[in-house]
Amino acid sequence: MRDSDGNRAAGFIEAGFLALLLVILIAAALWLFFQRVWWFPELASARSLAVDRLFELTLLITGIAFVMVHGALAFFIVRFRDRGTGRALFWHDSHALEISWSVVTLVILTVLVFMGQRVWSDVYFSKAPDNAVLVEVTGEQFMWHARYPGSDGAFGATDPKLITNTNILGLDKRDPAARDDVVVDNTLHLPVNRPARIRLRAKDVIHSFYLPHFRTKQDAVPGMTIEIWIVPSREGQFEIVCAELCGLGHYRMKAMLTVESQEAYDKWLKEQAG
Amino acid sequence: MGALGTHESITADHKLGFFRRYIFSLDHKVIGVQYILTAMVMAIVGGLLSMLIRLQLAWPSHQWPWLGQVIPTGMEGGVMKPEFYLSLVTMHGTIMVFFLLTAVLAGGFGNFIIPLQIGARDMAFPFLNALSYWTFFLSCLAILSAFFVVGGAPLGGWTAYAPLSALPQTGPGQGMGMTMWIVAIGLFVFSSLFGALNYITTILNLRTKGMSMMRLPLTTWSLLITAILGLLAFPVLLGAAILLFFDRSGGTSFFIPGGLTVGEKLVSHAGGHPLLWQHLFWFFGHPEVYIVILPAMGIVSDILSTFSRKPIFSYKTMVLSMSSIGVLSFIVWGHHMFVSGMNPLLGSAFALTTLAIAVPSAIKTFNWLFTLWGARIRFTAAMLFSIGFVSLFVSGGLSGIFLGNSAVDIHLHDTYFVVAHFHLIMAVAPVFAMFAGLYYWFPKMFGRMMNETLGKLHFWGSLIGVYCVFFTMHVIGMAGHIRRTYDPYQYEFLKHLQPANIFITKAAFILGAVQLLFLINFWWSLFKGKKATDNPWRANSLEWTTSTPPPHGNWEGEIPTVCRWPYDYSAPGVKEDFALQSEPLPAAPSGK
Numbered sequence: 125m126r127d128s129d130g131n132r133a134a135g136f137i138e139a140g141f142l143a144l145l146l147v148i149l150i151a152a153a154l155w156l157f158f159q160r161v162w163w164f165p166e167l168a169s170a171r172s173l174a175v176d177r178l179f180e181l182t183l184l185i186t187g188i189a190f191v192m193v194h195g196a197l198a199f200f201i202v203r204f205r206d207r208g209t210g211r212a213l214f215w216h217d218s219h220a221l222e223i224s225w226s227v228v229t230l231v232i233l234t235v236l237v238f239m240g241q242r243v244w245s246d247v248y249f250s251k252a253p254d255n256a257v258l259v260e261v262t263g264e265q266f267m268w269h270a271r272y273p274g275s276d277g278a279f280g281a282t283d284p285k286l287i288t289n290t291n292i293l294g295l296d297k298r299d300p301a302a303r304d305d306v307v308v309d310n311t312l313h314l315p316v317n318r319p320a321r322i323r324l325r326a327k328d329v330i331h332s333f334y335l336p337h338f339r340t341k342q343d344a345v346p347g348m349t350i351e352i353w354i355v356p357s358r359e360g361q362f363e364i365v366c367a368e369l370c371g372l373g374h375y376r377m378k379a380m381l382t383v384e385s386q387e388a389y390d391k392w393l394k395e396q397a398g
Numbered sequence: 399m400g401a402l403g404t405h406e407s408i409t410a411d412h413k414l415g416f417f418r419r420y421i422f423s424l425d426h427k428v429i430g431v432q433y434i435l436t437a438m439v440m441a442i443v444g445g446l447l448s449m450l451i452r453l454q455l456a457w458p459s460h461q462w463p464w465l466g467q468v469i470p471t472g473m474e475g476g477v478m479k480p481e482f483y484l485s486l487v488t489m490h491g492t493i494m495v496f497f498l499l500t501a502v503l504a505g506g507f508g509n510f511i512i513p514l515q516i517g518a519r520d521m522a523f524p525f526l527n528a529l530s531y532w533t534f535f536l537s538c539l540a541i542l543s544a545f546f547v548v549g550g551a552p553l554g555g556w557t558a559y560a561p562l563s564a565l566p567q568t569g570p571g572q573g574m575g576m577t578m579w580i581v582a583i584g585l586f587v588f589s590s591l592f593g594a595l596n597y598i599t600t601i602l603n604l605r606t607k608g609m610s611m612m613r614l615p616l617t618t619w620s621l622l623i624t625a626i627l628g629l630l631a632f633p634v635l636l637g638a639a640i641l642l643f644f645d646r647s648g649g650t651s652f653f654i655p656g657g658l659t660v661g662e663k664l665v666s667h668a669g670g671h672p673l674l675w676q677h678l679f680w681f682f683g684h685p686e687v688y689i690v691i692l693p694a695m696g697i698v699s700d701i702l703s704t705f706s707r708k709p710i711f712s713y714k715t716m717v718l719s720m721s722s723i724g725v726l727s728f729i730v731w732g733h734h735m736f737v738s739g740m741n742p743l744l745g746s747a748f749a750l751t752t753l754a755i756a757v758p759s760a761i762k763t764f765n766w767l768f769t770l771w772g773a774r775i776r777f778t779a780a781m782l783f784s785i786g787f788v789s790l791f792v793s794g795g796l797s798g799i800f801l802g803n804s805a806v807d808i809h810l811h812d813t814y815f816v817v818a819h820f821h822l823i824m825a826v827a828p829v830f831a832m833f834a835g836l837y838y839w840f841p842k843m844f845g846r847m848m849n850e851t852l853g854k855l856h857f858w859g860s861l862i863g864v865y866c867v868f869f870t871m872h873v874i875g876m877a878g879h880i881r882r883t884y885d886p887y888q889y890e891f892l893k894h895l896q897p898a899n900i901f902i903t904k905a906a907f908i909l910g911a912v913q914l915l916f917l918i919n920f921w922w923s924l925f926k927g928k929k930a931t932d933n934p935w936r937a938n939s940l941e942w943t944t945s946t947p948p949p950h951g952n953w954e955g956e957i958p959t960v961c962r963w964p965y966d967y968s969a970p971g972v973k974e975d976f977a978l979q980s981e982p983l984p985a986a987p988s989g990k
Contacts, residue, residue, distance in 0.1 A: 213772030216709035243805035248742035336878035347655025
C-alpha cells in the first residue's frame with residue numbers, strides 16, 4: 125500500500141527523533157532533580173527529617189523506574205520500527221513476565237507505603253511531650269490569630285456571639301481563664317527545641333496552616349478543633365502560609381513564625397500580655 | 399432493538415431535512431460528533447483561561463492595558479483582580495474536567511464508537527441519546543453564563559469546598575456565579591447518566607452475532623467500565639450539589655457548622671459539617687478521574703496495537719486491570735483528604751487502597767510497553783500521540799506515588815506538585831489519547847484523512863511543551879509553591895521561583911499556540927482532506943468493515959458476523975498483517 129510505504133520511508137527519522145526526545149527528557153528530568161536550584165525550603169524541624177528522607181527515597185525509586193521505562197520506550201521505538209520487511213511477532217501473552225512485574229511493583233509500593241505509615245503515625249498518633257508549649261491558631265478571611273493561654277495555662281471560654289472588631293476571637297471575659305489569654309494577629313512565637321502543641325480552628329471557611337520549612341500542613345476547619353505538634357529545631361523567621369483556597373484574599377493570608385530562645389520567647393510573651 | 403433497527407426506518411430517515419439530520423439528530427454518530435465539536439469550543443475557552451492564569455503567575459503586578467480593554471471587569475485598567483484570577487482557576491478546572499475530558503472521551507467517542515465497534519445499528523435508546531447531548535449543551539450554556547452574572551464566576555475552585563461554596567457572603571462570585579455552577583453541574587450529571595445507561599444497555603444487549611464480551615475491542619470495554627463508574631458516581635455528585643443548593647437557598651445546614659462568623663457577622667446556620675462535602679465530592683471525584691482515564695487507556699490500547707501490527711499484550715489482563723481499577727476507584731477518595739482533619743487512621747487506610755490501585759495501573763503500562771516488543775511500528779500521528787500518552791501516564795503515575803503516601807503528601811498537598819501530577823495523568827495524558835483517537839477515527843467520522851505532517855508537528859510541539867510545563871511545576875511544588883494563589887511572591891520563600899514560573903508560562907504559551915495546528919488541520923481536513931478509504935489504517939475492529947463515512951444505520955446491508963477477536967495483527971495463517979473481525983477463521987485457528 126502506498127500509505128504504508130510512505131510511513132516506512134519516514135519511519136527511521138521519526139523513530140530516531142522520538143527516541144532522542146525521550147533521552148533528552150530523561151536527561152532533563154535528572155538535571156532538574158539533581159541541580160537543586162529549586163528545592164525544598166531549608167528544614168527547620170528535626171522531627172520532619174523523616175519526611176524528607178522518605179521523599180528522597182521515593183524520588184530515587186521512581187527516578188529509576190522513570191529512566192528504565194523511558195529508556196525501554198526509546199529503545200523499542202528504534203528497534204521495532206517498521207522497516208518494510210518481515211512481520212511483527214504474533215506474541216501477546218506471558219504469564220511469567222506479568223507475574224514478575226506485578227510482584228515487583230507490589231513489593232516496592234508496599235515497602236514505601238509502610239515506611240510512610242511509620243512517619244505518618246509519628247506525625248499523627250504520637251503524643252506531644254509534657255513540656256510542650258500550647259497555642260491556639262485561628263484562621264479567618266484573611267488572617268491568622270494566635271492565642272496563648274497566659275499564666276494560668278488554660279484557654280478561656282469563647283463565644284462567636286461576642287465576636288467584634290476588638291474582640292476578634294469572641295473571648296468571654298466573664299470567664300477568669302479568659303482574662304489572661306494573649307491574642308496576637310499574624311504572628312506566632314515559639315521557643316526553639318521545645319515541642320509546641322498547635323490547636324487549629326477556623327471562624328468562617330476552611331484554611332490550611334502550612335509551615336513549608338517544617339513540612340507541616342493541617343487544614344483548619346470551621347466547627348472542628350484539630351491539634352498538631354511540632355518541634356522547631358532552629359531559630360529564625362518562618363512564613364506561615366494559608367494553603368487552602370479561602371476566598372479572594374487567600375494569596376495574602378500569611379503570618380510570621382518567630383522561633384527564638386526560651387528567654388526571648390518568655391520576654392516577648394510578657395510584653396504581649398502587658 | 400430500537401425503531402432504527404429495521405431497514406425501512408433507515409431509508410425513511412434519509413429523507414429528513416438538514417435540522418433533523420445534523421442538529422436534532424438521533425443518529426449516534428452525529429451525536430458523537432456534536433459532543434466533540436461542542437467540547438472543542440469549551441476547550442478553547444478553558445485553554446484561554448489557563449493562558450490568563452499563566453500570565454498572572456509569571457508577572458503578577460504587570461499592567462496589560464489591551465487586556466483591560468478586552469476584559470474590562472476582571473482586569474480593570476489592565477491589572478488582574480484577585481477574584482477574577484480565582485474565577486479563572488475555578489472555571490478552567492470545571493470546564494476542562496467536565497466539559498472537555500468527560501464530554502469528549504465518554505460523550506464523543508462513546509457515542510461514535512460503541513455501536514460501530516459492537517456491530518449495532520444505533521444506541522439502544524436513540525432519543526435518550528439525543529436528550530443526553532442537549533442536556534449537555536444546556537449545561538455548557540449554564541456554566542459559561544456564570545461569567546456574565548452579577549459578581550462574576552465562582553472563585554472556590556472546581557472542588558467547591560464548603561463552607562466557602564455554601565455561604566454567598568464569603569466572596570464575589572459565590573452568589574449568582576456559584577448558583578450557575580451548581581445548575582450546570584446538575585445538568586451535566588443528568589446528561590452523563592442518560593449516556594451511561596445507554597452505553598451499558600447497548601453494549602450488553604446489542605452486540606452482533608459472534609461478538610462475545612471477550613472479543614470486544616478495549617475501547618468499548620473501557621467505555622463500558624466508564625459508564626458503570628459514571629452511573630454509580632455521578633448521582634453522588636448530584637446529591638451533593640442539591641444539598642449545597644439547599645444550604646445556600648433553603649436555609650439548611652448540611653455543610654455549615656454552627657458558630658461561624660463571616661466578617662464579624664454571625665451566620666445563622668448550625669449543625670452541618672464541612673468534611674461531609676469533601677467526602678461526597680471525592681466519592682464522585684476519584685471515580686471521575688478514572689471516568690476520564692479509562693476511555694483514554696482503551697483508545698490508546700487499540701491504536702498501539704493497530705500501528706504496532708501486533709496484538710495488544712495480554713488482552714485478558716487489560717480487561718481485568720481496567721475492571722479492578724473501576725472497583726478500587728470507589729475506595730481511594732480519602733487520599734484527597736489526608737490533611738483535611740479527617741481521622742488520621744482513615745489516612746492510613748486510604749494510603750493502602752491507593753497503593754492497591756497503583757498495581758493494575760502499572761500492569762497496564764508494562765502491557766503497552768510490551769505491545770511494542772517485536773512490533774513493526776508505523777509512526778502515524780495517532781500512534782505518536784498514543785506513545786506520548788504512555789510516556790505521560792508513566793511520568794504522572796510516578797509522581798502519584800509521592801502523593802499517595804500520606805506522610806509525603808503532608809508537605810506536597812495543595813502545592814504545584816499536585817497540580818503537575820494531576821495535569822500529567824488525568825488532563826494531558828487523556829488529551830493526548832483524545833488527539834490520538836481523533837487522528838485515528840477522523841476518516842471514519844468525516845470520510846476524509848487529516849494531514850499527517852501537521853498532525854506530527856502538533857505532536858512534537860505538544861510533547862515538548864507539556865514536559866517543559868509540568869516537569870518544572872513538580873519542582874516548584876517541592877519548593878512549597880502553593881496552588882490557587884493569585885500572587886505567590888507575597889511570600890519571601892517563593893520569590894526565587896519567579897524565573898521558573900516565567901519559563902512555565904512561556905512554554906505554556908507555545909503549547910497553546912501549537913494547538914492551533916490541530917484546529918487548522920481539523921477544519922481544513924474536514925473540507926479539503928484526502929478522501930479516506932473504508933479501512934485506511936488496515937485495522938481489525940468492526941467500524942472498519944463499513945463504508946467511510948458509515949451510512950445511517952451503520953451498515954448498508956446485513957451487520958457483519960464476528961468470527962475472531964480484534965487483535966489478529968500479523969497472525970500466522972493470515973496473508974495480510976491484519977484480519978477484520980468479520981473475516982472467517984482459517985481451518986487452523988489463530989489467536990482467540
